[in-house]
Amino acid sequence: MTVNHRADAPLVAALGALYAARPLLRDGDHGIAHTPVSAAAPAARLHDPGAALPLRVLWTEARHRAAARHDLARATAAEFRRLLDAGATVSDRRSGRERPLRADDLAVLADHADLRLMRRALHAVGLPCQLAGRSLGGVWAADEAQDILAWLTALAALDRRADPLAALLALAATPLGGSDAAALPALAEDAAVQAPAIAQLERELHDLRQHGPLPPLLRRAGAPACVRRHLARRDGERRLANWRQIGALLQQDWAAGRRQPADLARHLARTIADGGADADAALMRLETDRPAVQLVTLHAAKGLEYPVVACPFLWQVADRARGGAPIAVVQRADATLLDVGSPDFLRHRQEALRQEDDERDRLLYVALTRARHRVLVGLAPVADSRGYQNGAQRSAVAALFGLADLPVDAWRTHLAPHLETPARAAARADAGAVAIALAPPPRIAVSGWSVPRTASYSRLGTRGSVDSDAWARDHDAAVAGQAGDDGLLAGLVGGAALGNQVHALLEDILGNGRDVATALAACDPVLAEAVRTVLRSELPFGVAGPRVQLGALAGPLLAEMHFLLPVGELTPPLLAAALAADPALSAEAADRAWLDALGGAAFARLTGLLQGYIDLVCRVDGRWYVVDYKTNRLADYGATTLAAAMRAHDYLVQAWLYALALHRHLRRNLDDYDYARDFGGCAFVFVRGLPAQGTWFRRPALAALERLDALLLEAEA
Secondary structure, eight states: OOEEEEEEHHHHHHHHHHHHHSOOOEETTEEOOOOOOEEEEOSOOEEOSSOOOSEEEEEOOOOSHHHHHHHHHHHHHHHHHHHHHTTOEEEOTTTOOEEEOOGGGEEEEEOHHHHHHHHHHHHHTTOOEEEOGGGGOBGGGSHHHHHHHHHHHHHHHHHTTOOOHHHHHHHHTSTTTOOOGGGHHHHHHOHHHHHHHHHHHHHHHHHHHHHOSHHHHHHHHTSHHHHHHHHTSTTHHHHHHHHHHHHHHHHHHHHTTOOSHHHHHHHHHHHHHHTOSOHHHHBOOOOOOSOOEEEEETTTTTTOOEEEEEETTTTOOOOOBTTOOSOEEEEOSSOEEEESSOTTHHHHHHHHHHHHHHHHHHHHHHHHTSEEEEEEEEEOOOOOOTTBOOOGGGSHHHHHTTOTTSOGGGHHHHHGGGBOOHHHHHHHHHHTOOOEEEEOOOOOOOOSOOOOEEEETGGGGGTSOTTTTTTOOSOOOOOTTOOSBOGGGTTOOOTHHHHHHHHHHHIIIIISOOOHHHHHTTSOHHHHHHHHHHHHSEEEOSSSSOEEEGGGOOSOEEEEEEEEEEEEEEOHHHHHHHHTTSHHHHSSHHHHHHHHHHHTOOOOOEEEEEEEEEEEEEEETTEEEEEEEEOOOBSOOSHHHHHHHHHHTTHHHHHHHHHHHHHHHHHHHOTTOOHHHHEEEEEEEEGGGTTTSOEEEEOOOHHHHHHHHHHBOOOOO
16 A cells, blocks of 8 residues: 555655654564555645644653643643634545634544543643543543542541541532632631531431432532532533533442442442443543544554544653563463563563564554644653653654654754744745654643642652542552662561551550550561560650650650641642741752752642641650651661652651641640740651661751741631
8 A cells, every 4th residue: 555545745754754764663573664655635634824844743841751741731732722723724635625623623642541631731721622432431530530439428427427527628629519728727617617518418418318329419519509610610511421420320339239328438439449340331421512622542543533633642651660570471473471480581571571662663653643634742851760661762752753762861952953943934835845843832821720629748749640549648658679778677578568567556556555565466576576676766856855765655645647738729839949948958959959859840739638647746855746657678777868768759848748737736726835845846767777777857947837837728716
């Protein structure tokens, strides 16, 4: 086949030039050579007043994966908005008639997670979109499922006659709850404000018992004020449609025997976690009949075509641990080979990795050849994460553009000749040349209002989404490829699970007051002895402060202190600027570099509630302290290594924010509270280094806490 009947000649020529220089398609050991083809359509059929090139590269300078994803999603949405606003037209390939370009002529190809990100970016610029075909995705992965889970959790709290305030605040912070950040402090403190909200939940609980969850959910979501509020938003139709669909699915569960809100909440939480069992019933329903941008998974796009196709995320590569996975899966013509450690493991591992590369090459080819008139490709100079082989230089699209062998720092220079300027555009048009336009993401004005959410305190330090795992305890996360001295926990395995076990035992002994022998009776003997050593270890509370055995603390003790703080607006630059007010964090070059990196972090602006769990709050010699346990494996547990770990894992954020939480609590509950006299500081105990080493201590400066305090909404009584 030497004639392309889908794409215009300029696009065929542009893609042909790329593949002629670097043919990437392979089939096992046999390479597939590029075959030049001509186009049945000799001229461009997309008429764009703003840009004429058929292949454009959307570029971002962001070096962090999450920031790059958001940049390129916004850039794609902005380019689609520009195309439609500029009056671009397209000629019908059969009749030749020219018509305006519509939203449903535009498509984005990506995986489910990236398509959800694109949906938000498109709604932000006022473009309707549809997740097309089976790639619509399931409603269980939508934010609205979390909203309904918060609603059911609040109903369950009322049903078991528990204190519903925490659940009520969590619900109020969701779009379904309907409160904004400014109203949350009053809801947290004022019984008169709480009363009508509790009364509404009690009515909904009664209705759920009698008729199921759908009727009360529809009344809540269908209230005129709720409908007006959400239909005023660009994603309002999608949100309302998802709430109705999830409610209908839960109604089926209620009819099948799950009659209590707690049962429905547990079932919904499990369903969200595993993606749902009934994929067809859970596919998102269409929320609009208007022409809408098509959002399609790469696998579902095979055989389809669209006038304009955007592929903003092809530079992303799945994580590969540098040590190599202990398993190799090799596809053979007649079978699948699974190798978990044979003498030929390394050879099979390399073959499996090459097959993964081949599959990425095929998906890249599929993505680039779905368009009839124009392709937008995203690129980001994202290097390998620590401990992984997942940098953009390992992607098929980087190889196609000749970037695979270059460090990501050199990409901008390499691509500089392709930067589009008016003079170059005119010269290329005159010469009829094929070129690539490098388009940096534009800055898009967005609404100053954010959907209130409940976010986990510890997630701020991960530089990822603050909406993920909002109710998780602030325990240690697994660190891929972490190596070092096992120290006190030598002989024990389990990663994050081991850390959670250590936390639970210390909480039981110190917080619940359980006898040490009873608490450790069923433990692994090695773990039991390690915990005893932790309890016998003398912790330094300050440079010149008292040294006290953890197990001998006699003052008031509060384990896993849970707190919820209302937040007006919190962004990485604001957080970094507040922390920089502490002289201890601006004196050392390493700390200053960490603050600079934190200011460029990628967690989204947070508005709503910030929550966390402090491992232990204690009082020693009249002063109050934060104690946090860490089970990280480090090279050693001296002061220099501990300081580096506090920066590397963003535990400094955790320390200063925990200090703020305790500072606020003491200020509200002690009549004559004085920070200088009553607040001791923060001790982070890396238990593997005990008993001789392993304790990091810092007393945050009051100026930094006051700056942080000003960022968060103070809930006055």
